Amino acid sequence: MRILVLGGDGYLGWPTAMRFSDRGHDVTVVDNFARRRWHLEQSTDSLTPISSLEDRIEVWESVSGRRIDARVGCIEDGEFLDAVVADCLPEVVIHYGEQPSAPYSMRSRQTAVETQQTNVIGTLNLLFSMKSHVPDAHLIKLGTMGEYGTPNIDIEEGFIEIEHKGRKDTLPFPKLPGSLYHCSKVHDSTNVHFATRIWGLRATDLNQGVVYGIETDETVRDDRLMTRFDYDETFGTVLNRFCVQAVVGHPLTVYGAGGQTRAFLNIKDTLRCVELAALNPADRGEFRVFNQFTEQFSVSELATLVQKSAAEVGHKVEIESYPNPRVELEHHYYNASNQKLLDLGLEPHPLGDELVKSVLHVIDRYRDRVIERALTPRTKWNPGELEGGALSVAQQT
Amino acid sequence: MRILVLGGDGYLGWPTAMRFSDRGHDVTVVDNFARRRWHLEQSTDSLTPISSLEDRIEVWESVSGRRIDARVGCIEDGEFLDAVVADCLPEVVIHYGEQPSAPYSMRSRQTAVETQQTNVIGTLNLLFSMKSHVPDAHLIKLGTMGEYGTPNIDIEEGFIEIEHKGRKDTLPFPKLPGSLYHCSKVHDSTNVHFATRIWGLRATDLNQGVVYGIETDETVRDDRLMTRFDYDETFGTVLNRFCVQAVVGHPLTVYGAGGQTRAFLNIKDTLRCVELAALNPADRGEFRVFNQFTEQFSVSELATLVQKSAAEVGHKVEIESYPNPRVELEHHYYNASNQKLLDLGLEPHPLGDELVKSVLHVIDRYRDRVIERALTPRTKWNPGELEGGALSVAQQT
Numbered sequence: 001m002r003i004l005v006l007g008g009d010g011y012l013g014w015p016t017a018m019r020f021s022d023r024g025h026d027v028t029v030v031d032n033f034a035r036r037r038w039h040l041e042q043s044t045d046s047l048t049p050i051s052s053l054e055d056r057i058e059v060w061e062s063v064s065g066r067r068i069d070a071r072v073g074c075i076e077d078g079e080f081l082d083a084v085v086a087d088c089l090p091e092v093v094i095h096y097g098e099q100p101s102a103p104y105s106m107r108s109r110q111t112a113v114e115t116q117q118t119n120v121i122g123t124l125n126l127l128f129s130m131k132s133h134v135p136d137a138h139l140i141k142l143g144t145m146g147e148y149g150t151p152n153i154d155i156e157e158g159f160i161e162i163e164h165k166g167r168k169d170t171l172p173f174p175k176l177p178g179s180l181y182h183c184s185k186v187h188d189s190t191n192v193h194f195a196t197r198i199w200g201l202r203a204t205d206l207n208q209g210v211v212y213g214i215e216t217d218e219t220v221r222d223d224r225l226m227t228r229f230d231y232d233e234t235f236g237t238v239l240n241r242f243c244v245q246a247v248v249g250h251p252l253t254v255y256g257a258g259g260q261t262r263a264f265l266n267i268k269d270t271l272r273c274v275e276l277a278a279l280n281p282a283d284r285g286e287f288r289v290f291n292q293f294t295e296q297f298s299v300s301e302l303a304t305l306v307q308k309s310a311a312e313v314g315h316k317v318e319i320e321s322y323p324n325p326r327v328e329l330e331h332h333y334y335n336a337s338n339q340k341l342l343d344l345g346l347e348p349h350p351l352g353d354e355l356v357k358s359v360l361h362v363i364d365r366y367r368d369r370v371i372e373r374a375l376t377p378r379t380k381w382n383p384g385e386l387e388g389g390a391l392s393v394a395q396q397t
Numbered sequence: 398m399r400i401l402v403l404g405g406d407g408y409l410g411w412p413t414a415m416r417f418s419d420r421g422h423d424v425t426v427v428d429n430f431a432r433r434r435w436h437l438e439q440s441t442d443s444l445t446p447i448s449s450l451e452d453r454i455e456v457w458e459s460v461s462g463r464r465i466d467a468r469v470g471c472i473e474d475g476e477f478l479d480a481v482v483a484d485c486l487p488e489v490v491i492h493y494g495e496q497p498s499a500p501y502s503m504r505s506r507q508t509a510v511e512t513q514q515t516n517v518i519g520t521l522n523l524l525f526s527m528k529s530h531v532p533d534a535h536l537i538k539l540g541t542m543g544e545y546g547t548p549n550i551d552i553e554e555g556f557i558e559i560e561h562k563g564r565k566d567t568l569p570f571p572k573l574p575g576s577l578y579h580c581s582k583v584h585d586s587t588n589v590h591f592a593t594r595i596w597g598l599r600a601t602d603l604n605q606g607v608v609y610g611i612e613t614d615e616t617v618r619d620d621r622l623m624t625r626f627d628y629d630e631t632f633g634t635v636l637n638r639f640c641v642q643a644v645v646g647h648p649l650t651v652y653g654a655g656g657q658t659r660a661f662l663n664i665k666d667t668l669r670c671v672e673l674a675a676l677n678p679a680d681r682g683e684f685r686v687f688n689q690f691t692e693q694f695s696v697s698e699l700a701t702l703v704q705k706s707a708a709e710v711g712h713k714v715e716i717e718s719y720p721n722p723r724v725e726l727e728h729h730y731y732n733a734s735n736q737k738l739l740d741l742g743l744e745p746h747p748l749g750d751e752l753v754k755s756v757l758h759v760i761d762r763y764r765d766r767v768i769e770r771a772l773t774p775r776t777k778w779n780p781g782e783l784e785g786g787a788l789s790v791a792q793q794t
Contacts, residue, residue: 078506078507082506109475109522109525109526113522116588117514117518120513120517121510124506124509124510124513124577125506125510128506129506131781135781151566151568152564152565152566153559153561153562153565153568154564156561160559160561160571162550162557162559163550163560164550164551164553165551167549167551167730168549168550169548169549171548171571171573174557174570174571176568176569176594177587179591180521180588180591183587183588186587187517187580187584187587190572190574190580190583191513194577194580197573197724198779199779327594333564381595382595382596384528
């Protein structure tokens with residue numbers, strides 16, 4: 001298949017590109033290096049030393065014998081994106097090309113606007129280009145489980161049957177996004193759903209959990225194929241950050257009570273889920289939503305697991321509760337369905353000691369690259385408010 | 398009260414500004430004249446000859462003895478808007494400052510991007526400015542009943558209690574917006590709701606029906622205070638357009654079967670609803686949604702009413718079914734609640750012969766300004782598709 005990967009230089013985008021290339025597909029990646037630039041701007045960096053995109057592509061060709069094509073540009077630039085789509089004529093578009101950090105979106109008006117503009121306008125441009133040039137192609141759009149928030153009912157996959165005053169309909173599952181980044185993903189879902197209803201496009205919205213892990217089958221084939229690994233408070237996700245903290249002996253930064261429960265998955269499972277979606281495309285006019293995760297954990301559970309695994313390999317680390325910089329419920333009901341990907345054949349790699357230890361092992365190799373300043377939370381959801389004050393208005397409805 | 402009206406040069410914005418000014422409030426209007434520019438670009442115009450904003454303000458001062466302040470600029474320009482809010486320190490912000498046309502949003506990638514950018518980024522900038530400078534102020538945001546689409550259950554006001562697998566929660570009412578403009582309003586609602594939850598702002602989202610009518614108590618005080626009246630296929634709403642068609646003898650352009658049912662209200666009721674919202678503000682942290690309409694009609698019912706009323710004042714006109722340029726269900730269930738504004742004391746002006754005749758009378762005065770070319774539908778929701786073909790994929794879910 002001809003596959004276009006937007007955000008193909010990123011944590012998941014680059015391994016995804018190699019994965020499909022390795023299986024014989026023709027892969028084109030698009031990136032504007034926004035993530036590398038954002039790190040420059042905040043004096044942080046990936047833990048892993050990553051090669052330039054051109055170097056990665058050369059090494060991949062030497063290792064696999066297969067060429068990945070690259071186009072450098074912003075998808076907010078509709079003419080650039082339109083030219084890429086018209087030229088590549090992809091059968092599958094895998095869209096990771098967004099600003100992915102909740103704290104970044106909450107830092108200032110400017111970063112909030114940048115987030116919603118990059119994400120919403122980029123995706124809107126893509127929908128128009130697909131409609132014009134490849135109306136039969138399958139859009140695989142990365143969303144997030146954070147779109148749902150923490151409702152007091154089970155979280156279904158995108159839609160829910162509602163019975164109300166004696167009538168019934170199956171409607172989009174209500175969303176309670178927890179940051180302006182998460183809001184942008186809800187906006188995307190609304191726009192993509194619209195494009196499937198009105199233009200008959202095919203789309204799969206992958207509402208992904210928090211991804212952890214550092215290696216995939218392809219990244220380990222050469223050090224220069226390594227993917228980025230973010231652990232800073234802005235771009236790092238919680239389990240990855242805990243692992244780095246454990247290695248350098250920084251207390252694990254649990255926000256508040258740590259009762260927040262979220263959905264998680266291994267980076268290898270992310271690639272498999274995207275592959276399953278690509279191999280089983282949505283129908284014309286179908287907006288299909290998969291909740292893409294394998295397990296649910298509370299933040300405290302993760303901290304305890306990392307502490308224990310780290311101790312077993314000689315890293316002693318404390319768990320410390322930090323005032324929660326976010327506005328979120330610290331104790332809540334959480335039960336989400338992930339049946340659709342299991343039905344397609346996903347075989348989860350569960351999280352356990354061994355996985356954590358292998359991540360710790362890789363981190364140990366790059367421990368002298370850790371920037372400790374970036375490990376503690378700084379970005380507050382409601383900086384004006386007194387500690388805890390915002391929670392009083394953080395009603396779910 | 399100090400009141401800031403965004404979009405204060407528009408069809409509803411200008412009468413709203415006069416209304417509050419007349420009742421002794423200090424009113425500042427912001428506008429970038431986008432609507433006047435969009436008309437220039439498509440060689441159309443308001444039926445009514447409208448004065449410049451400065452002239453309107455001068456005439457209003459001479460008529461009422463009260464000054465309305467004006468600031469010219471784009472709310473997408475966050476620094477401009479922030480300076481206005483910091484300077485005016487409004488207690489109420491009434492936000493009409495958006496691209497309001499569904500067909501305009503569907504015309505091209507450029508107009509779709511312009512719509513979502515203007516609306517979403519403008520509102521996002523406003524939320525940040527309110528948080529910074531007037532966190533206690535009340536945002537009254539104009540939304541649309543079109544955010545809901547036509548679900549097969551009763552439409553509640555913003556939220557719905559859902560019972561699911563033995564648990565219960567009150568969650569945002571699911572949305573099925575029918576154009577990229579309507580999508581932008583859904584995005585706004587998501588962002589405004591977020592700002593109330595996280596920052597404790599107060600907001601009322603007015604999900605407004607289709608507005609008709611031409612005069613308010615203030616516009617009739619001097620011809621130069623008249624508000625704009627759009628009847629073209631892009632910016633005109635259905636009843637206003639039918640009335641113009643009747644006066645010039647153009648067949649009433651019913652789209653498809655005309656069974657589409659929507660919610661409507663008189664322009665005078667719009668002003669009263671906004672006033673009721675302002676006088677009864679939302680609480681801190683509250684996101685309050687009012688469905689702002691007074692009656693429901695099908696498009697056919699409206700056409701029949703206009704045909705009959707027009708005949709009574711000597712205008713003979715045919716009703717003609719046009720191929721529906723939109724992708725929408727032409728027969729569907731529709732039953733929306735509007736209880737909250739009634740509870741606050743709204744006394745609806747129902748639509749009837751007399752109202753239609755008075756609109757026809759005003760239109761007759763300006764009939765030589767009618768641009769007939771602009772009366773028929775041109776903008777198709779799915780221009781690539783064969784006639785009717787898109788409907789097969791226009792599933793609601």
